[in-house]
Amino acid sequence: MFETRPAQEVLSELGSGVTGLSESEAARRLAGDGENALKEKEPPTRLQLFLAQLRDPMIYVLLAAAVISVALGEFSDAVIILGVVLLNAVVGMVQEGKAQKALDALKKMTSPTATVRRSGVVKEIPAASLVRGDVVLLDAGRVVPADLRLISTASLKIDESALTGESVPAEKDAAFLADKDAPLGDRHNMAYSSTSVTYGRGEGVVVGTAANTEIGKIAAMLQDEDELTPLQKSLAVLGKLLGVIAVLLCAALFVIALVQGRDVVEMLLTAISLAVAAVPEGLPAVVTIVLAMGVQRMVKVNSIVRRLPAVETLGAVSVVCSDKTGTLTQNKMTVTKIYVDGALRGPESLNAESDRLFLKGFVLCNDAVVSGESRVGDPTELALLDMGAAAGVTRDGLEESCPRVNEQAFDSGRKMMTTVHRSGGETAAYTKGAVDQLLKHCTGIVENGAARPITAQDKEDILSAASAMSKQALRVLAMAVKYGDESAEEEDLQFVGLVGMIDPARPEARDAVESFKQAGITTIMITGDHRDTALAIARELGIADEESQCVTGEELDGMTQQELDEKVLRLRVFARVSPEHKVRIVKAFKANNKIVSMTGDGVNDAPSLKAADIGVAMGITGTDVAKGAADMVLTDDNFATIEKAIEEGRGIYNNIKKTVIFLLGSNLGEVISMFTAIVAGLASPLKAVHILWVNLITDTLPALALGADDKPMGIMKRKPRDPRDSLFAGGGLFLTIFYGVLIAAMTLGAFLYLPVTRLLASGAPVTLAAVDALLTGELLVRAQTFAFTVLAVSQLWHSLGMRDVDTSTFITIRHENKLTLLSFFGGLLLQVCATEIPLFAGVFGTATLAFSEWLGLIVFAMTPLLFHELFVPIRRALHVGERG
Incomplete structure (x- = not known):
């Protein structure tokens, strides 16, 4: 429970300090604790794959018939029977071997190195060499190489979506002390292995490596034997x-x-x-x-199928449980609403000339970097750059003529960020942040290009627009400007406008959800994100209609498994849940004789992918842990592909059934x-x-x-077959x-x-x-x-x-x-x-x-x-x- 204790106390317990461990001590701990790497399950050899195909009662009967034939001298019969057995085993072995090769091709290296301070010297080392007590340095673009108790932070934000399912990066604060039972997403003084830094800087002491990380605990949940499919x-x-x-x-x-x-x-x-x-x-x-x-x-x-029998399981699926972030949504924050000049409208209406101040402020007061295919920074700030680029205003173009001369970084106390820019002989300070905080510092408002004093009615209108956006589960940011002051002091600001953004639903996902309805398949959203955000996306996709169809992880904790089994068929959205909750949800549907598909891409999805009748992982954005737990991997990360896969699965089962008969x-x-x-x-x-x-x-x-x-024809308009x-x-x-x-x-x-x-x-x-x-x-x-x-x-x-x-x-x-x-x-x-x-x-x-x-x-x-x-x-x- 390192998140509940002060950083200095943790450093002392681990025998470390801000200067880090000595090389000799690090080497001693590495020899004792082992490398900072999860033990991967050895892939089966060709012989093991071959023998696995023979574990079938019908094969045993054939082998017995072959043995008796040999005993009676009927060698031709025995040869024919053994030929069939051999053909069956070779085909299965080759196909499963192909699937493994395809997955190996998709596998990407993650967190290969780490920046540490040892004996006061900063150096780059292999992440596998990290030990408890090492002091690790973090900055934007880095992958967290182990579980860390943060000891210093500077506007640090970490994308924990792969672990918690929350689409917005988590703000970190080394001075924060968590409650005893705080969920992962609320431990603001911790950084977890395989998450990525999107903004700011920080330092942390390693408190967990390999199997002792949160990812390691999840991996330990994946050791159960695979269940047999209905076929x-x-x-x-x-x-x-x-x-x-x-x-x-x-x-x-x-x-x-x-x-x-x-x-x-x-x-x-x-x-x-x-x-x-x-x-x-x-x-x-x-x-x-x-x-x-x-x-x-x-x-x-x-779709890459890792195990042959998983193909027919798709045809029986009656419930598709899907992660939200990156699966039903694009995992890319996008501005969908703006409020400028007293009007609430869409970002497509922005004009590079008439709305230049609005665009200029959000693009310049920004630390994200977009260069070609490379995108580094906080997803929120990247969304603002995308909004500007769509209207023809880019940060590169502006910073050449308006260089930054001063700034005041964002922190969670002020909830604002300010950058000061000089153009010619004039200076302009742009401030962005939370609406309620920023309005406290505004004395003026810019409307239709002209500045005037802000009124109580203006503030009421602004807050009303912000509220309207919030009800749509949008994350709202306000922007203001101040001229002629290089101090970056956030007083006497002039309000300019608001943006509302969200990780939007995949366009093709709604059609897939509707097709599932016609096929008698229920789509369930399971996410670590907040209730309002999850419910808004669920409504947009047609997954849920009423608030009563949504429950949170906290509410799940108050239910026994039997209570959940009884209620689960009436629910459609599960928000703010943990990996353990996801497994409980899958088991609840299975207890109601449903064939469950679980779709996801994050580490947090892996246990439920394993627990489901068929786990479907994303090939591009999916973590290696998720792919390893899944029965099928989507190479295009497209939720709609699951619909096509289920259609193929139904057709294949149809063919197998008539073949058997x-x-x-x-x-x-x-x-x-x-x-x-x-x-x-x-x-x-x-x-x-x-x-x-x-x-x-x-x-x-x-x-x-x-x-x-x-x-x-019309196979997707039939109800799923009963697995019994x-x-x-x-x-x-x-x-x-x-x-x-x-x-x-x-x-x-x-x-x-x-x-x-x-x-x-x-x-x-x-x-x-x-x-x-x-x-x-x-x-x-x-x-x-x-x-x-x-x-x-x-x-x-x-x-x-x-x-x-x-x-x-x-x-x-x-x-x-x-x-x-x-x-x-x-x-x-x-x-x-x-x-x-x-x-x-x-x-x-x-x-x-x-x-x-x-x-x-x-x-x-x-x-x-x-x-x-x-x-x-x-x-x-x-x-x-x-x-x-």
């Missing part, structure tokens, strides 16, 4: 379920083998086929590739056809290699095409089971076609025993080829209908997706190769088919698409489920 949870449950089903099917087959007196080894091979059929081998790879394609889409909308429906068809035939005492309609081929080729190609589909909903919500389970049963019936029908027709042709009775008796030798191979072909081709037709279950294929086929046609015709060509090329036919154990047979099987396999066209009007009439 990861769904796929994990699905993987476990499929694993259990595979084990149960294998056990059931052994029982059947014993009951039917079948060969146990033969049934074990069949059991592997059934286990393979139960697990869609291509699903992990397809989901990973679809997410990777989504990441590439996100790059096009200026397509693959599982297809695999269910394989399982039902295999199990039904075996229970009936018939030969297996499919070989293990057939199932692997279908799952990896004729299934996977259409699945990838489905994953590459563009997002549906499974992938089968909205009619998905019905579609999976129906098409699974349909494909199974077709596969069995194709398998039984030849023996049944032969029995009918011979006039023999059609019984299971008679059919099984015929299913041997060449006829069995041909019947399996029929089943294999119908299974593969029916799934190709089925994929066309799955592009949009509520829209006719004749409409969706017009939507450009070249992969759809490529996968369909490519899959058909590969299936032809599997039966018509001798080399492949030998591997798959298939028979060559005649053209008429191919034509008949392809037409028969169209059945799923015919049912799709039948279901479209029915689903629309009944409003079954939700689209996507």
